Amino acid sequence: MRPRSSFFSSVFSVLFLSLAFAPALRAAIEKELGQALAYVRLTNVDADAIIAFDTIERRPALVLDLRSLTTANGFAEALHSALAKPPAPHAVRIILFNAASAPALVAAVTETLPSVITIAPRSTTPAADIAVAISDEEDRRAFAALATGTPLEKLINNLQEKPRYDEAKLVHDHANGVTPPEAAMPADAEDDSVVTGPDAEKSAGEKTNSEKSPADANKKPAPLIDLVLERAVQLHRSLLALKKL
Numbered sequence: 001m002r003p004r005s006s007f008f009s010s011v012f013s014v015l016f017l018s019l020a021f022a023p024a025l026r027a028a029i030e031k032e033l034g035q036a037l038a039y040v041r042l043t044n045v046d047a048d049a050i051i052a053f054d055t056i057e058r059r060p061a062l063v064l065d066l067r068s069l070t071t072a073n074g075f076a077e078a079l080h081s082a083l084a085k086p087p088a089p090h091a092v093r094i095i096l097f098n099a100a101s102a103p104a105l106v107a108a109v110t111e112t113l114p115s116v117i118t119i120a121p122r123s124t125t126p127a128a129d130i131a132v133a134i135s136d137e138e139d140r141r142a143f144a145a146l147a148t149g150t151p152l153e154k155l156i157n158n159l160q161e162k163p164r165y166d167e168a169k170l171v172h173d174h175a176n177g178v179t180p181p182e183a184a185m186p187a188d189a190e191d192d193s194v195v196t197g198p199d200a201e202k203s204a205g206e207k208t209n210s211e212k213s214p215a216d217a218n219k220k221p222a223p224l225i226d227l228v229l230e231r232a233v234q235l236h237r238s239l240l241a242l243k244k245l
Contacts, residue, residue: 028052031152033063037236039229041065041146045072056082060091061245063232066109067143068100076104083113090245091115094232098143099124099136119231130235134227142226155226156233 027044028051038059042048055062083093095109095118109118110126120128121139134142145155239245 029065029146030055033152033156033233033236035061035237035240037061037063037233039063039065039152041067042069043147045069045075049075049078052079053082056093060088061236062092063094063096063229063236065096065229066101066105067096067098067139067228069097069102069105071102071105076102076108079105080108080111080113083109083116087115092117092236092239092245094119094235096120096228096232097124097128098139098228100140117235119228119235121228130231132228132231139226139228142224142228145224145226150224154223156230157223157225 027042028048029039029041029043030051031039033039036059038055038061040052040055040062042052042065052064056064083095087093091114093113093116095116097106097109097118097120099121106124106126109116110128117130118128119130119132121134121136122131123136124131142155146152236245
């Protein structure tokens with residue numbers, strides 16, 4: 001059996017060569033979220049692996065989006081190894097995943113890792129540190145919007161203040177291996193559940209189609225918001241305000 005260090009050395013060498021000789025395959029989406037927070041979405045493991053590792057190494061505040069990402073052999077272990085290294089002081093690495101993310105990737109990032117916090121839709125298993133009340137379908141639509149040209153700012157423009165769980169306590173508990181049950185919000189917190197689909201129950205007092213006026217029919221649909229990514233930005237801003245970063 002090869003030593004573990006030799007295995008990872010081989011993995012990184014293969015990943016580096018695949019990127020160096022096939023730059024046209026580069027598929028990652030890289031953005032700045034403001035206040036020194038970087039965003040990297042991986043869409044092709046073979047092309048984007050080195051981008052991920054380089055950003056983890058260089059940027060202490062990072063949102064790494066692994067939603068709907070399938071994985072090649074060795075990548076999940078290499079990613080876990082990169083995240084397990086001691087980070088820079090006051091670092092936070094926020095990892096996003098969903099039900100379509102490769103199980104090996106989810107397993108790799110949901111272990112206790114320094115300065116790593118995971119966020120995912122509430123239905124995803126295993127549960128993330130922060131479980132967002134959004135349907136899988138709505139998450140897929142919001143996730144796809146960025147790749148099809150919707151500006152990032154429009155997908156995270158719903159940043160009004162809401163009473164939520166104590167993010168500082170979450171970071172403290174996570175660093176000590178304590179996972180809050182279901183990442184539950186307190187009873188007085190505002191629920192941001194997203195109800196979608198034709199069979200969704202009508203809210204109290206909602207008008208039927210026959211009762212709607214022409215003005216109602218002309219109302220624009222609610223803007224598409226990427227609640228998972230938005231929560232990552234909110235978490236970062238809260239930690240900055242609390243002087244935890």
